[in-house]
Amino acid sequence: MRLSATLMLVAMAVVFAIAFPRQDLHPAWGYVRAFAEAGMIGGLADWFAVTALFRHPLGLPIPHTAIIPRNKDRIADTMADFLRRNFLTPHVVARRLQDMNLAAALGRFLVERRSSDAELGRIRSGAVQLLVDLLEALDPERLGLQVKAGLAAQARKLEVSPLLGRMLAGAMQDGRHRPVIDALVRWAGLTLEGNEELVREMIRARANAVLRWTGLDDRLSSSVLDGLYRLLAEILVDPQHPLRGRMEEGLAKLAANLQTDPVVRAKVERAKLDLLANPALGDWWMGVWERIRHGMIAAARDPDSALDGQLGAALRELGEKLQSDPALQAQINRLARRTLVGVAQRYGEQIVRLVSETVKRWDAQTITDRIENAVGRDLQFIRINGTLVGGLVGVALHAITQLF
Structure with a gap:
């Protein structure tokens, strides 16, 4: 998209170079010249504006450019404050969870597991791979002893x-x-x-x-x-x-x-x-732990097989109970709200501090690249739209000057 926006700006320059010496041959060439000229101006202005957010245009230390790298610490504090005020205060968490029926949602997930897998396939596959990698990476003997x-x-x-x-x-x-x-x-x-x-x-x-x-x-x-x-x-x-x-x-x-x-x-x-x-009990436990670990890895790699049979039937029965029993839903939802509110109250400040300190530790190039990639194609659409809108404004101004 960056290349497309740049090529459009180059195209405006080429059209302007062609139309400028011919503008007296026919009135239409004047409109073409006005469109290309204003398009170049709009494209250059928006290129400067977009570039100034992340770096110095052409490497020149122009004032009020490279805004994000120069203000990354302030951005980190602002992000942390935004999370704190809008997501991680106890009353905000309680208010957002008040109308959410977490128990019923869990019940639907357990009952309609296959359709939920299609909707959440990417999330599940990523979580499964993370769990498998974690279980295989950990030292089994050390973890078992712990x-x-x-x-x-x-x-x-x-x-x-x-x-x-x-x-x-x-x-x-x-x-x-x-x-x-x-x-x-x-x-x-x-x-x-x-x-x-x-x-x-x-x-x-x-x-x-x-x-x-x-x-x-x-x-x-x-x-x-x-x-x-x-x-x-x-x-x-x-x-x-x-x-x-x-x-x-x-x-x-x-x-x-x-x-x-x-x-x-x-x-x-x-x-x-x-x-x-008794050392024999320790040896027995290590054998049990290895079977548990290998079973967890196998279940994570093939969750559909793991959830078949009696385990799958029990989970589906639990899901149906969660969907049909209002009293059970109320108890689980109340427990979930209290748990999440407690987490927000005890650890909310630590979470936002982690966000702030992590962003502050990034160097200027890292934060620039990550924010620019997060915003993505829309940054270049600003340049493209600026080129096109500038051209249309140029045509309109040319037309007004011709009429009056």
């Missing part, structure tokens, strides 16, 4: 015994402990079945010589095993079996002790600390 240290520090602060007690008590109130008891009974039966010979040997070893001599030790061991199998079967099929009740009483007592007994709580705390200090 995450592990952070989790371990939080785990040390958290007393898990009361939490486990409340979880167990809540599970028993809802009856969710019964499948666990059934699973334990089945496990005991399978363990007994897999170790029958060991049980028989233990009974034989404890039987006296008379029982072994008469062969009654085999009958005794078979009777013991049959009795144990029958007992486990009765516990499994009878919800009111006394031993099942004893097990539930034991679980209830354990839930209470986990919450109130200092000795039990201290034992659980020591076990937690021993577990955290």
Whole structure:
């Protein structure tokens, strides 16, 4: 566009050079000369004006030129003040978010994911590539160790015994402990079945010589095993079996002790600390972290596949809930407003200071190039329009002089 504007100015000069010696041959040549002459003047004036914004025209230190490079610090402060007053004050953020239904918009995005991908494809692809680059660039071992240290520090602060007690008590109130008891009974039966010979040997070893001599030790061991199998079967099929009740009483007592007994709580705390200090737990976590990182990279590279199946169905269900439940929308929108207002209040000044200091650190050429490229083609259209408008004004003035 800069070349086009310059070529138009050159064209006006060529037309003027052709028309000027011929203006007395025919009245039309006078209009052509007037158009070209005024077009040159308009084009040159606008070239000077556009150039003076960013640099000295022809390198000459003419006063009031190179306006942007000379005033870049003031421009930086003005940009920061503009952001502060119009975007990053708490009342402005709250007012702008007041009429925005962020929850419903999120719901539409989750439900209409494919159409939203078409609309936001460039944004998503850029964000995906940024996430992939970030995950691949980070040192996986160092990051995994940092995450592990952070989790371990939080785990040390958290007393898990009361939490486990409340979880167990809540599970028993809802009856969710019964499948666990059934699973334990089945496990005991399978363990007994897999170790029958060991049980028989233990009974034989404890039987006296008379029982072994008469062969009654085999009958005794078979009777013991049959009795144990029958007992486990009765516990499994009878919800009111006394031993099942004893097990539930034991679980209830354990839930209470986990919450109130200092000795039990201290034992659980020591076990937690021993577990955290175990190197095997660290090795296990590093393996889990690597799987998580590779899974995140794969999901970022192929988000459509990652959002298929149960995860995609769950997200769509969440999106439908967000769209249809006004109470949920109100809660999420209120949380979003409070969060963003809090961010603006706590970090708004730091954000605008970052903008100001960044612009101030740019050299004159950098800020000139960036602003000029940001404005783009319109700067050269100013020159083109100035050339054309100047030419038309020249024709009009020539016509007026001919009439009067």
